[in-house]
Amino acid sequence: MRYTFEKGLMGSPFKLVFYAPNDSIAKVAAGNAFKRVEELNEIMSDYRDGSEINRLSATSGSGRWVPVSKDLFEILAVSQDISAKTGGVFDATLGPVVQMWRHATRKGIFPPDEEIRDALARTGYSKLKMDARSRSIMLTQKGMRLDIGGLGKGYAAEEAIKELKKLGITSAMMDAGGKIVLTDPPPGSKGWNINVSNGSDSLKAMQLSNVALATSGPTYRFMEYKGVRYSHIVDPKTGIGLLFHVRTTVISPDGTVADALATAFSVAGIKRSKKYLKHFKGSRVWLVEKQGERTAEWNMLE
Known part of the structure; x- marks a missing residue:
């Protein structure tokens, strides 16, 4: 039986889809998964x-x-x-x-x-x-402040999935506000149907299982100042939001890594990201960057 549960956590909708033998196991599983995310929020939230x-x-x-x-x-x-x-x-x-x-x-x-x-x-x-x-x-320095928003949701999704596995649930999808962790395919299918967008006209439908996926981009959150649009993603070197519009999707073996790389590669851009990717075995990237009228694309998801 297919079950779907949804809850607002960490400032985002967390959606859980999985296959379980009956209602009572499903309820316990979803309860445990969401409880684990709440636990992590108490630890990791920079808002609290x-x-x-x-x-x-x-x-x-x-x-x-x-x-x-x-x-x-x-x-x-x-x-x-x-x-x-x-x-x-x-x-x-x-x-x-x-x-x-x-x-x-x-x-x-x-x-x-x-x-x-x-x-x-x-x-x-x-x-x-x-x-x-x-x-x-x-x-080591006074006035420091940690912020792990760039990988917290990916980590929480991985931990939620572990709670399901403890109850023998092997076919599941956790969507933590766009950071997705997938286990075995739904019964009788080749994978979970996932649609990935490049932020404008191109949409890719994929069947995926036992991987994680994260997308990052300034589509909804940005600041416009004197006619210039700055992303909510900040460049650690300049201290200001990214000036070039980037849409990044990363598929990795692990949700925490996928989440972090979606942010890192957005900051780095195509050229540097190609160099960094060598350190992350099993990860694939779809990165679109627009600077003025120019659009460049690096797509490993083909």
Whole structure:
């Protein structure tokens, strides 16, 4: 039997579709999956004052090693690995810049140079130190703020799927606000039917299973200032939203990685992303970038 459940979590609709033997198992499975996502939100949300990640950020510059939960350590380890492999275009320490840019977008006012410089000075993934033995983190500079919005939903989707597997559910799809994790195909079919858009005219229908997929682009969230459109995705080097419109879809073996790479490759653009992709075995990309009238496309999904 096919079951569908939906719930608003982490500021997005989370949709769960799976095949289970009966209603009672389905209800328990969906309940456990959504409960796990809520648990993770308590840890990872930069919107919640008391969240574990915000408490950790508050210790920045104190010179202290702070023991953290297994989940937070794990997601920061993935983030740091991706930062190292992409030359810092993905960066969990970008919180000060993200906060500034979020505020600017809401108000429609471009942040002054001084504010951008100050926010950038408090970022840099090398300022986040990790000690695996004691499962502790140190943030070496005062005023740092962590933001793992770039991979949190992918991680949450993977963890939700694990809850289903514990109950013997092997055919499932978790769509965490556009970050999708898929397990075995629905009974009697070759895969899950997924439509991927390049942001304008081209749509690709695919049958996928046992992979994860994430799409990133400024389609809905951007700021227009003096006739220039800036994306909600911030470039860690400049501290401002991307100027070129990018639509990125990544298919990876893992949801956390797919989510992070969709952001990283949006920042890097086609040329640099081709170089970085060598470090991520089994990942495929569809990247469209528009600069002025010029459109370039890199499509590995053909």
